[in-house]
Amino acid sequence: MEKTVDFEKQAIAGGAALIFDGNRSIKRLCAKVFCPVEIRYAQNAVTDTLISAGTFTPDENGALCAEFATPLTASGLYLFAAGALEDVAVFENEGVNLENLYPKAFDIPLAENMLLDTVSVFTSRAGFSQYSLYTSMNGRDFSLVAVKDDEKPCGENGDTFALGGREARIIRVFFEYHSASPEAAFEKLTFTGAPSGTAPVPCPPIDIPNFADTVYAAPVTEEETLCEVAGIVERRLGAPYASWFRFVLGEKKQYDWFSVAAKDGKVEISGNDGVSLAMGLNHYLKYCCHVHLSQVGDSVRLPEDPILPERPIYRETKARVRYAYNFCTLSYTNAFFGEKEWRDELDFLALNGVNTVLDTTAGEEVWRRFLVALGYTNDAAKAFLPGPAHFAWFFMGNMFGPGGPLHDSWFVERTELARKNGRIMQRLSMRRVLQGYSGMVPTDIQKYDPTAEVIPQGTWCGLQRPSMLKTDSACFARYAALFYRIQREVLGDAVYYATDPFHEGGITGGMSPRIIAKTVLSEMQKARKDAVWIIQSWQANPTSELLLGLGEVQGGREHALILDLYAEKSPNFSDGRADNPHHGYAPEFDGTPWVYCMLNNFGGRLGLHGHLDNMARAIPQVLNACAHFAGIGMTCEASENNPVLYDFLFESVWQEDAHAPAVPVDLNDWAHAYAARRYGGESAAVNRAWDILLDTVYKAQCNMQGQGAPECIADARPAFGLKTASAWGNAAIGYPAAALCDALRLFETDKETLSASAGYRYDLVSLRQQVLSNGALSLYAQLSAAFAERDAAAFDRAADAFLSLIDKMEATTGENRYYRLSRYLDMCDARAAGGDDFAKRAYRMDAKALITTLGTFVMSEEGCGHDYANRQWAGLFSGFYKKRWMRFLENCRRELSGETPTKTDPFFYEWNWVRGVAM
Incomplete structure (x- = not known):
């Protein structure tokens, strides 16, 4: 079903803008025009980031009908045409219940505790459905009893699962996929069995005391603040180094401040509050000890005896x-x-x-x-x-x-x-x-x-x-x-x-x-x-x-x-x-x-x-x-x-x-000092590598396209004509790719000396992966050219090289834990450990969807969210990205050999991975 969409028509350079009163799910546009029309659209009122929906040509009578296979989630359409646009009409989808999208849980309470022999699940017979089945005695804790992963439509008698007399008071159907609709197409459930005769098990309450009734409501003392800062030393440097320091809370001044000085054989760090003390600690470690502490790799090399600052240090900031x-x-x-x-x-x-x-x-x-x-x-x-x-x-x-x-x-x-x-x-x-x-x-x-x-x-x-x-x-x-x-x-x-x-x-x-x-x-x-x-x-x-x-x-x-x-x-x-x-x-x-x-x-x-x-x-x-x-x-x-x-x-x-004027730093000098402390030693070759990085990947004029870093084209949903992996990103390299190869060669020169530093090892993986990602663009261009020229032999060579490059990316990123999918999923599983079978499955699906499809079908396809959060991670390269490309390349080979390509639904295979099913 469709319905017309009201819009405000505005003149823009080269055409017209159709502005809606919010986001709409646009299925079709009709107009009278006697020239091709390029259609772009905006989401969420973003008019400075337009997404192309393609160029459409009217028939000989001037009738234009632009059909969108996947509805556009749009707050406005932007029509660019050399001629006048008349009788414009826009149509949106009507009928999908956006509050009934999969994945969705349906709980069916039973009249009394039952010993279940069988459960039959009825779903829409249009297409096929996939889901998991759970039982519970108390309505809180659900145990997994069955999973439907096949691609068979529901029969007249439903899909029946033998439960062997399992006791339950509530049955949950977690509807995970439907091939014919984004909706959770669950219809009903029937069961066979007998009452167990046991008493109902009450659902335990969520017992969380109010904040005021906990130890966290007590006032904070100065001693707690000083202990908190000292704890950073023990956690990040090691307990033996706590004796190096004396932390002192000082007076409040106009600005936040810290000072560092040698006193009685210790390093005395003063500041107006705990954060200023911690900032003072970090400044001392950076500039007196050449220590680097970060989110992704530290470099800590300290002697047994305290390194005392040669002269007092004082810093303050206007940035409150x-x-x-x-x-x-x-x-x-x-x-x-x-x-x-x-x-x-x-x-x-x-x-x-x-x-x-x-x-x-x-x-x-x-x-x-x-x-x-x-x-x-x-x-x-x-x-x-x-x-x-x-x-x-x-x-x-x-x-x-x-x-x-x-x-x-x-x-x-x-x-x-x-x-x-x-x-x-x-x-x-x-x-x-x-x-x-x-x-x-x-x-x-x-x-x-x-x-x-x-x-x-x-x-x-x-x-x-x-x-x-x-x-x-x-x-x-x-x-x-x-x-x-x-x-x-x-x-x-x-x-x-x-x-x-x-x-x-x-x-x-x-x-x-x-x-x-x-x-x-x-x-x-x-x-x-x-x-x-x-x-x-x-x-x-x-x-x-x-x-x-x-x-x-x-x-x-x-x-x-x-x-x-x-x-x-x-x-x-x-x-x-x-x-x-x-x-x-x-x-x-x-x-x-x-x-x-x-x-x-x-x-x-x-x-x-x-x-x-x-x-x-x-x-x-x-x-x-x-x-x-x-x-x-x-x-x-x-x-x-x-x-x-x-x-x-x-x-x-x-x-x-x-109070004095702030003075810009010399970035090259600053970066050389940064590298020396992050990598645990000085290296002329690394300094030259950083000079290149400052002139390429960290230079503004080389990084003004799209949102964020240039994307790895291997992370994209496979197709020809790709410019990005995600709708709002870009894959264009704004600097000579060869320059980064030079930077990598220089960076690796003193690897044997510097590799003890976790910071160096992380940066080495980052730089290697960026070089590989840049190289993927040229291989993708070769793939595209070979296919366009119908050169099967050249295509096979380029395809093999492209898949081999993905293998190299997998191996490279696997060398560092921050580049591994397993780290992310392990954190997810740890958070689900206190829950039940349902939590373990649902949380993991949610986590995996975020970094691939972004979410359910409408987010992925209608919202153009798929691959928005793509990651260059080991585990994703081998288990997700490479498999997508293998399927696509095999289809291309079929076409080049004269065979009919296999029709594929990219989302279905991607969602299989989200659900833990083989792609």
């Missing part, structure tokens, strides 16, 4: 905010972090002076309680939450479900983890940033509260978005107050709150951004008088009208903090980006405190890439000239990559005298 994370980081990198991983991460943040940290851990417990307070059952509340790898987009208001429900143990364990992490941050004087409330509610909220005034939000990446309360409605204040009260019960208090109302294409329903801003901030301040609202400067956000609304709240814009999310490449702070019609505000966001942020990474896609020279030039400028500059931040969509960028960014704002 040193910020960490994008919401996406917490899914693409941190989704399955446990206590050990978070402990290492918080050490890393502290050592780099980070004092403001976005933390959504256990936000799902806040939402579970919030919905229960609104009248939802525990099961209904859990059904609203997505799988654990997709929380970022839930917290940003982009999606809800599928992938759940979470096991009850998840809420208990993550709340405890969040409280432990929060206590560590509190000891260090790090400020947690919690989720702010801007109106998100389930789409069925009016069943529970008929007074709720809601605005449907359409779709995001093909998925149904949650609804939003009308910010100016009477119930908004009540919901906001409830949310903040429950958040305080779960996580304690906070000053900073992050939320972006109507994020990435949300529909405001005609409400004024000025009123939205004023209301959201006012409700925050009711919850906490000194609350600060953190707002991402991304796409259309913030508008000048939204900024105006901030100024109408008590305390004004000092209660807001704008993250200029991609400042190292596309800054918004300088002049409001006059070339960008979304904005139009005065410099520095109309005088709102703001943070210079480095985004750099998208989706966790790997590759050597950065804008170091831009940062080296811009950060001193903003320190010297920007009155509303509040600090710096890392807002990468994923971290654990390009460690040099984080080292430079967080060091760049510390000066001997913050």
Whole structure:
């Protein structure tokens, strides 16, 4: 079924733009025109990143009908034609229930405890279905009893499974795939058996005490702060080195500060708080001991006796905010972090002076309680939450479900983890940033509260978005107050709150951004008088009208903090980006405190890439000239990559005298010193290699195409004519590929001397992999040319070479644990260990989907999300990417030999891998 889509038609250079009132699932466009028409489309209101849908030619009568095999999830279509476009009509799909997408769990309660002989599952007979089957006695813990992996359609009598008298009170069908629809096509279930006669087993409650009733609510003492910093020494250097140091908490000054000096045979590090002490420790280790500590490989070589600084060191910073994370980081990198991983991460943040940290851990417990307070059952509340790898987009208001429900143990364990992490941050004087409330509610909220005034939000990446309360409605204040009260019960208090109302294409329903801003901030301040609202400067956000609304709240814009999310490449702070019609505000966001942020990474896609020279030039400028500059931040969509960028960014704002003008560093000299400490020794050859890296992969003008690092073409879904592996990425190398080969040769010159350093070993794998990735482009070009010329022999040679190169990538990345799929999946499995069979299967599927298809069918195909988070990881090269290419290349060989190629559904094979079935 189709229906027409309303749009606003706007004239643009070379054609017309059709703007919708939100994202739509576009199936077809018709028009009268007498020339070819190129159609591009935008998603989530992004008009500066258009995706090509192809060029379409009308018939001899001027009738154009552009059919899209996979519906386009679009907020607007952009039509480019040499002639006039008339009678334009756009049609969207109608009929798919976006709240019934697979993977989805269906629980069937039985009237009493039963001894089950057989269970028959009935699904749609159009196409075939795949699913797993579970039983439970208490409704919390489910045991796997059967899996349907075959490609047979459901018969008249369903698919029957023998259970041999298994006792159960609840049966769960986890619907995982349907070949004919993105929906979970489950219809009914029947069973045979007899009552067991045993008593019902109650579902255990989720027993989580309120924050105020735990040890985490106690005030932090100075002794705890000093012990926390000393603990970093023991964990990162070793317990014997704790005796080298004396840490002293000093007075508060105008700026954050630290000092390092020799005193009584020890290294005395002073600072105004725990983070400043940790930053002082790191500065001492870098510049007195040539030690390097990072997320991805350390280099620690220390003698037994303390290395005393030759003269006192003092540093301070104007950057009162040193910020960490994008919401996406917490899914693409941190989704399955446990206590050990978070402990290492918080050490890393502290050592780099980070004092403001976005933390959504256990936000799902806040939402579970919030919905229960609104009248939802525990099961209904859990059904609203997505799988654990997709929380970022839930917290940003982009999606809800599928992938759940979470096991009850998840809420208990993550709340405890969040409280432990929060206590560590509190000891260090790090400020947690919690989720702010801007109106998100389930789409069925009016069943529970008929007074709720809601605005449907359409779709995001093909998925149904949650609804939003009308910010100016009477119930908004009540919901906001409830949310903040429950958040305080779960996580304690906070000053900073992050939320972006109507994020990435949300529909405001005609409400004024000025009123939205004023209301959201006012409700925050009711919850906490000194609350600060953190707002991402991304796409259309913030508008000048939204900024105006901030100024109408008590305390004004000092209660807001704008993250200029991609400042190292596309800054918004300088002049409001006059070339960008979304904005139009005065410099520095109309005088709102703001943070210079480095985004750099998208989706966790790997590759050597950065804008170091831009940062080296811009950060001193903003320190010297920007009155509303509040600090710096890392807002990468994923971290654990390009460690040099984080080292430079967080060091760049510390000066001997913050009142004096900041002076740019010589990047080559800085990089040589960085290499010496990261690799545990100096090397002239390595220095020359770094000179090349600064002039290629880390030079801004070589890295301005697309989003993030050039992608590895071997990670792409196989086809000819590929320009990228993901919809918004790029695979173009903006520098001579031979230069990086030279850098690798130089880098390997002193390998025997430097390979004791974990930092060197990580960087060596990174550089080798980048060279291999660059080489894949030329082999792909040979493949394409041979196929176009119908030269079967040349094609076979190029195909074999291409597959051999993927094998080399597998071997290369397998040398370092940070480049292994197994590390990621092991973390996922560890988080599921406290759950049941269902949690172990569902969490792993969610984790694997994120890095391949991005999610379910509509995210992958209609939302163009497949391979957005592609990774250059051992295990993915051999188990996923190579198998895709082998199937594609075999089909090409068939065609070249005159045979009919086998029709394939790429998503089906990719989803098989997600489900743990052979591709």
